[in-house]
Structures are given as structure tokens and as C-alpha cells.
Amino acid sequence: MQVRGKPLEQLEKLFSQKKCWRIDELHQLLNYSIISIRGFLSQVGYFSSFTHNSKWYTLSYLPVFDKNGLWFYEAIGFSKHGNLKKSILYFINKSPAGLSAKQLGELLLTPCHAVLNHMFKRGDIDRFRGKTDFIYLCAHPEKNRRQLALLQSKIFEQSGPQKLSAQTAVYVLIEFIKHPQGSFTELSKAVAKRQVIATPQQIACFFEEHDLKKTQT
Numbered sequence: 369m370q371v372r373g374k375p376l377e378q379l380e381k382l383f384s385q386k387k388c389w390r391i392d393e394l395h396q397l398l399n400y401s402i403i404s405i406r407g408f409l410s411q412v413g414y415f416s417s418f419t420h421n422s423k424w425y426t427l428s429y430l431p432v433f434d435k436n437g438l439w440f441y442e443a444i445g446f447s448k449h450g451n452l453k454k455s456i457l458y459f460i461n462k463s464p465a466g467l468s469a470k471q472l473g474e475l476l477l478t479p480c481h482a483v484l485n486h487m488f489k490r491g492d493i494d495r496f497r498g499k500t501d502f503i504y505l506c507a508h509p510e511k512n513r514r515q516l517a518l519l520q521s522k523i524f525e526q527s528g529p530q531k532l533s534a535q536t537a538v539y540v541l542i543e544f545i546k547h548p549q550g551s552f553t554e555l556s557k558a559v560a561k562r563q564v565i566a567t568p569q570q571i572a573c574f575f576e577e578h579d580l581k582k583t584q585t
Contacts, residue, residue: 375400379408380427388417388424388444418452419445419478436475445477452476452483453492456504460493461511465519466503496560498523517553520567532574536566540574 378398382389394405413428424444431439436459437448449458455476460467472480484504487493494505494512496519505515532540536559543550543558550558552568552575559566574580 375404375408376412379405379412383427383430387430388426388441390423391425394425415446416451417444418447418450418455418476419443422451438476440477443477447476452478452480453487456480456483456487457492460504461506461508464515465522466496466505466515468498468501468503470501472504496557497565499565513553516557517568520553520556521569523565523567531577532566532570536564537574539564540566540571544580 375398379394382394382397391402391405395402398405398408400408409425409427414425415428415431416422417424417426424446426441426446431441431446433439433446433448438455439446447455449455456472459472459475467475469481469484472484484493484495484502488495488504492507494507495502496505496516497503498519503519505519506512539559539562540555543555547554547558552571555571556566556568
């Protein structure tokens with residue numbers, strides 16, 4: 369079946385029948401080249417899906433986005449923020465204390481582990497190992513510092529003022545020797561790279577208990 373009429377009218381007629389189409393489907397139904405189809409979509413305005421490898425398209429006036437800027441149509445996800453990577457980056461940067469892969473997956477209704485790992489390796493985002501999984505943070509230094517401080521505060525509240533284990537204390541001291549002017553937050557982040565949790569509060573208690581000279585917090 370082919371749709372007859374002017375190309376933009378043909379395009380909009382198809383989207384009035386079904387809200388999402390793939391490029392190859394539009395190419396077959398409209399009998400125009402894929403390059404032309406993309407051009408028609410650009411003229412009308414469109415969103416490509418952040419799920420399904422961005423293969424699905426909808427016209428810009430069709431989605432009814434929720435408060436998070438997301439819209440799902442038959443398990444196909446569209447985002448005001450762009451593709452999957454851009455959407456993940458938006459939500460991580462917006463979050464007060466970072467987000468886990470599970471939290472992002474529940475929000476975006478699509479697995480995020482592989483993309484998050486790739487983004488971390490590229491330096492697009494940072495991460496901190498929590499009790500059960502990684503928490504992903506903004507890569508911008510100032511925002512990262514605020515997120516990490518709040519995250520560690522939450523961990524401290526949940527775990528209570530527990531003492532550092534002997535092994536963790538050794539890691540803290542190693543980092544302190546390497547960076548004697550580092551703050552407790554910076555030391556906490558440094559040992560986190562070793563996949564060890566030591567909150568700034570725990571480190572402060574450790575220094576006080578052992579009468580180690582440290583003035584920065």
C-alpha cells in the first residue's frame with residue numbers, strides 16, 4: 369500500500385493512523401528515498417526514540433510528555449532531552465545525589481548498564497560504589513562535589529557512625545600521605561576509586577580517634 373498526495377501531507381496522514389513509524393516503513397509506503405524521508409521529517413519536526421536504538425520516529429506535535437519529559441507509546445520511549453545517552457546525562461546531572469543503573473532503568477523503562485559503563489569510560493559521567501551498586505554522578509567538578517557530599521551523607525545516615533575497617537583505614541592513610549592537603553571529602557572520593565566506602569564523617573572520626581592532624585573538612 370502506498371499513500372498518495374503531497375509528501376508532507378502523505379507523511380502526516382500516516383502519523384495520524386499510527387503515532388510511531390520506522391524509516392524503512394515510511395520509505396516503503398511513501399516511495400521516497402530514505403534521505404528524502406528524513407528531509408520531510410525535519411520539515412515537519414520529529415522526535416526519534418531513545419529506546420530501540422533510535423529506530424522509531426514520531427512527529428513533534430504528537431507526544432504528550434510527562435513531568436520528566438518522557439513519553440511512551442507501546443513500549444517505545446521518546447524524550448525531550450534527546451537520545452538515550454543525552455537523557456541519562458540529563459537525569460544524572462539533575463539528580464541531587466546521583467542515580468543508580470536500577471533507578472535510571474526504572475525511570476527510562478530500558479536497561480542502562482552498558483550505556484552507563486561506556487559513558488563512564490569516556491569521562492561523560494563519574495561513579496561511586498555504593499553498598500550494592502554504582503551510583504552515577506555528574507562529571508562537572510562542582511556539581512560532582514555536591515552530589516558526592518549528599519550521597520555520602522545519606523550512606524552515613526543509613527549505616528550509622530561505624531568505624532573504618534582496618535583495610536579501609538589503610539587505604540585512607542595511603543591517600544592522606546599522597547594528598548596531605550586533601551579534604552575529608554576528597555579522601556573519601558579517592559578511596560572510592562579502590563571500590564571502598566569511607567564517608568567523610570567516618571574519616572573525620574578516624575582522624576579524631578587517632579589524633580591525626582587534619583583541619584580541612
